[in-house]
Amino acid sequence: MSTSPLLTLLFVSIFSFVQSISKYRVLSIVPRDEFQLHKLRSLREKFPQDFSDFWLPPSSVNGSTHVMASPGSNLERLLHKWNISYDTMLDDVEKDLISNSLLFKKREIALNGTRLKDDLSVPFGGLPLGVYHGYTAISDSLQRMADSSKGLAKYITIGTTVEGRTIAGLKIGHDDGKKEVFIFDAGIHAREWATVHTALYFINQLLNPAADASVKEYLDKMVIYIIPVANPDGYEYTRIDETNPKFRMWRKNRGRELCSNSVDGEKRCCKGVDLNRNFDFQFGAIGSSRYICSEIYHGPFAFSEPESIALRDLFMSLKGRIRAYITLHAYSQLFIHSYSHRAKAYPREIDDIRQVASHAVKEIEKMYGTKYQFGTGPEIIYGFAGGSTDWATEKIGVKYSYTIELRPLYTAFNGFVMRPSELIPTARETWNGVRVVMDAVLRELPTPLPPSLCVDTQPGCIAWIAASPSLCQTNPASMRRDCAKSCQFC
Numbered sequence: 001m002s003t004s005p006l007l008t009l010l011f012v013s014i015f016s017f018v019q020s021i022s023k024y025r026v027l028s029i030v031p032r033d034e035f036q037l038h039k040l041r042s043l044r045e046k047f048p049q050d051f052s053d054f055w056l057p058p059s060s061v062n063g064s065t066h067v068m069a070s071p072g073s074n075l076e077r078l079l080h081k082w083n084i085s086y087d088t089m090l091d092d093v094e095k096d097l098i099s100n101s102l103l104f105k106k107r108e109i110a111l112n113g114t115r116l117k118d119d120l121s122v123p124f125g126g127l128p129l130g131v132y133h134g135y136t137a138i139s140d141s142l143q144r145m146a147d148s149s150k151g152l153a154k155y156i157t158i159g160t161t162v163e164g165r166t167i168a169g170l171k172i173g174h175d176d177g178k179k180e181v182f183i184f185d186a187g188i189h190a191r192e193w194a195t196v197h198t199a200l201y202f203i204n205q206l207l208n209p210a211a212d213a214s215v216k217e218y219l220d221k222m223v224i225y226i227i228p229v230a231n232p233d234g235y236e237y238t239r240i241d242e243t244n245p246k247f248r249m250w251r252k253n254r255g256r257e258l259c260s261n262s263v264d265g266e267k268r269c270c271k272g273v274d275l276n277r278n279f280d281f282q283f284g285a286i287g288s289s290r291y292i293c294s295e296i297y298h299g300p301f302a303f304s305e306p307e308s309i310a311l312r313d314l315f316m317s318l319k320g321r322i323r324a325y326i327t328l329h330a331y332s333q334l335f336i337h338s339y340s341h342r343a344k345a346y347p348r349e350i351d352d353i354r355q356v357a358s359h360a361v362k363e364i365e366k367m368y369g370t371k372y373q374f375g376t377g378p379e380i381i382y383g384f385a386g387g388s389t390d391w392a393t394e395k396i397g398v399k400y401s402y403t404i405e406l407r408p409l410y411t412a413f414n415g416f417v418m419r420p421s422e423l424i425p426t427a428r429e430t431w432n433g434v435r436v437v438m439d440a441v442l443r444e445l446p447t448p449l450p451p452s453l454c455v456d457t458q459p460g461c462i463a464w465i466a467a468s469p470s471l472c473q474t475n476p477a478s479m480r481r482d483c484a485k486s487c488q489f490c
């Protein structure tokens, strides 16, 4: 019996559809109206990450959205139901991950042989740049770099993760207890590997006297904290199998499994909290989710996770001295400043904050032409609440507090997996932007007062400072006027 051509065509189409949904694929969707935008937002907020994993979240009508669907997920059917059209941007994510993994293997072999042209001189104890490293190797290298830094750097631990890993970092610069502080972190979101590499590059710049002539001045006047992997459990989870999207594309921490009814009424159990929604400022508001399986699940309450608590405690212990905080994320090429929880909300010193951001993105562009946008979350991408930078601005009083979303541009089809040849250029141009923020901090350092002005003009200075030890740092202008001697501003 012969099969009709029409029937054959039908079989082929059904076969290829079934085959395609048996793979991880990335869909590109452009919401055409407010209804479609709302539906996509609810998809991100209410559906599990293993159903629809947003690589580029929905931001506006006619703005692109990229979402990865898991094998067997009914995402396309749901989009049809909502009458939302889509294109398949990447039809086999696993294949793409495998080809990237091979590129990295080749590079590792090259690094073990002759030095690559763009390789850098790595400080003693550091790791080769241009490739990724596991958490244990990173943590061990931090210890070695501190040991060999002649006291310039100190190995620090700020807490312990859900799975018992130590969250390690470096404190760089001699600390007299009064110097201004700059904090960097990276890898809060597990899959954003290029951020970890960039933080290691920063450490390289700061510990390698030949790398950057400005570093000496930075370290004479500031103390710099760098936490290169703020979410070590999540990072190691993404490394279990770097060619399997189930692991490689994990975003949250590995917080204990919780169960609740999902949006379809079924009971679901999931692990993990989005740490960058778990900070205690506008917790639970826009751009975060109460659904435990969502990729943006904010946790049961603010600071419910040991990783966010560790960062909180670091900030609290230095409150009054922290002038700048930069958290590295990927991707979209954005320099985001506070506040991001709602539109048109700005901190008091917004003019300076914007000016520094504007200058920083120009410096980034100068190096390789990479174009960044700057602004608040709602201005340039989307609103999100419970993030670390808004909290640092509002609750700790950090003036320059930025979230940097590294390369590539949001239109890239697989931005979380950066090719090895782009790692060092990405870190290098970002350092150029970061130096602008460090320069701003230096420029604003108060000059020491001459001995003739080194007096207390108010009788209560000693008692005030005893009652509130960070008063000199939190209110420098009035304390310079009233209590210069007791604050040791001379």
Ligand SMILES: [Zn+2]
Residues within 6 Å of the ligand: 189, 192, 328, 329, 330
């Ligand atoms: Zn991120």
